[in-house]
Amino acid sequence: MPSEFELIARYFTRGTTHTTLGVGDDGALITPAPGQELVISTDMLVEGTHFLPDTDAEDLGWKTLAVNVSDMAAMGARPRWATLAIAVPPTPTFEWLDDFARGFFACADEFGIDLIGGDTTRGPRAFCVTILGEVAAGQALRRSGAGIGDDIWVSGQPGRAALGLAHLQGRMVLAEPRRAECVAALQRPQPRVALGLALQGLATAAIDVSDGLLADLGHILEASRVAASVQVAVPSAPTLERDAWLSGGDDYELVFTAPPARRNVIDALAGRLQLALTRVGTIAAGSAGAIALHDAEGHPLAIQRRGYDHFISPVDMSPDASPDA
Numbered sequence: 173m174p175s176e177f178e179l180i181a182r183y184f185t186r187g188t189t190h191t192t193l194g195v196g197d198d199g200a201l202i203t204p205a206p207g208q209e210l211v212i213s214t215d216m217l218v219e220g221t222h223f224l225p226d227t228d229a230e231d232l233g234w235k236t237l238a239v240n241v242s243d244m245a246a247m248g249a250r251p252r253w254a255t256l257a258i259a260v261p262p263t264p265t266f267e268w269l270d271d272f273a274r275g276f277f278a279c280a281d282e283f284g285i286d287l288i289g290g291d292t293t294r295g296p297r298a299f300c301v302t303i304l305g306e307v308a309a310g311q312a313l314r315r316s317g318a319g320i321g322d323d324i325w326v327s328g329q330p331g332r333a334a335l336g337l338a339h340l341q342g343r344m345v346l347a348e349p350r351r352a353e354c355v356a357a358l359q360r361p362q363p364r365v366a367l368g369l370a371l372q373g374l375a376t377a378a379i380d381v382s383d384g385l386l387a388d389l390g391h392i393l394e395a396s397r398v399a400a401s402v403q404v405a406v407p408s409a410p411t412l413e414r415d416a417w418l419s420g421g422d423d424y425e426l427v428f429t430a431p432p433a434r435r436n437v438i439d440a441l442a443g444r445l446q447l448a449l450t451r452v453g454t455i456a457a458g459s460a461g462a463i464a465l466h467d468a469e470g471h472p473l474a475i476q477r478r479g480y481d482h483f484i485s486p487v488d489m490s491p492d493a494s495p496d497a
C-alpha cells in the first residue's frame with residue numbers, strides 16, 4: 173500500500189486552470205468572478221448502496237463527479253471546483269485507482285472543473301465530492317418557483333438507468349442497442365449543464381432526477397406548494413419500462429417547469445442542444461406535492477406510490493445491502 177501522500181500526489185494532483193491555490197496546502201483558495209454567487213453541493217457514493225461492487229473503476233470515477241455536476245446543472249450553475257474525499261481498502265491496486273482517476277478527470281475536463289482538495293483514508297469504498305459552481309447573482313434555479321398553469325418538462329429519456337441496472341442484475345434482458353444505451357445511462361450519466369445554464373430566466377423551477385421522475389417532481393411540488401397532473405409519455409401498461417420512466421432513479425436528467433408562453437423557446441432550445449425536451453404535465457392548484465397521473469388518452473392511472481417494488485427492494489446493490497441514505 174502506498175502512503176496517503178503518495179496516493180494524493182500520484183492520482184489526485186493535477187494542474188488547475190482557474191484556482192488561486194489547489195491541492196497541497198491546508199486549504200484551497202478560489203476567487204469567484206465578480207457578480208457571481210457560489211453554489212455548493214455534496215454527494216457521496218457508497219459501495220453496496222449506490223454502486224455495484226464490481227462497477228468498472230473508470231466509470232465509477234466519472235459517475236462520482238458527474239452526479240455532483242448534475243446538481244450544478246439543476247441550479248442553473250456552471251460547475252467550477254470540486255473536492256474529493258475517498259475511502260479505499262488497503263489493497264486497492266494501483267491500476268484500480270489509476271482507472272478511477274482517469275474517469276474522474278475525464279468528467280472534470282469535460283465540464284471545466286478544477287480538483288482543489290480532498291481527503292484520503294482507508295476504509296470500505298466510499299467517494300464524496302463537494303462541488304462549487306458559479307451562477308449570476310439572483311439567477312439560480314430553485315425548486316420553489318413552480319406556478320399554477322406552468323408546464324412540466326423533462327430532458328432526455330428518464331428510466332434508462334433503472335433499466336440498465338435491472339439488466340445488470342438479471343431482472344430483465346435488454347436487446348442491443350437498448351442494452352448499451354441503458355447501461356451507459358447508469359454508468360456514465362451525462363449531467364445537463366448546458367441545459368441548466370440555458371434555463372436561467374426560462375424555467376420557474378428545476379431539479380435533477382436522481383431518485384425518480386415522480387419522486388423528484390414531488391420535491392418541486394412540495395417546495396412550490398402546488399400539485400401536478402402528469403401524463404405518462406411511455407406505454408401506460410404496468411411494465412418495468414413504464415415503472416422505470418415514472419420512478420427509476422439515477423438518470424440525472426432535469427425536470428423543470430415553465431409558463432406555456434415559453435414553449436416555442438424551449439422547443440428551439442431542444443433543437444440547439446440536440447436533447448429531447450418533453451412536456452409531461454401541468455402544475456395545478458391542490459394539496460402540496462399531490463400528483464394526478466393519467467395515460468395518453470387522459471384516463472387516470474391508479475398508481476399509489478412514487479417508488480415501485482421493482483425499484484425499491486431490488487435496488488439493493490450488495491447481499492447485505494444497507495438502506496439508501
Ligand code: ADP
Pocket residue numbers: 180184185194195196197198199255256257258287288289290291292
Ligand atoms: P490535512 O492533513 O491538512 O487535512 P491532507 O494530508 O489530508 O491535509 O491532504 C493534503 C492535501 O491533499 C490537501 O491539500 C488536501 O486537500 C489534498 N487531498 C487529500 N486527499 C485528496 C484527494 N483524494 N483528492 C484531492 N486532493 C486531496
Ligand code: MG
Pocket residue numbers: 290291292
Ligand atoms: Mg486531511
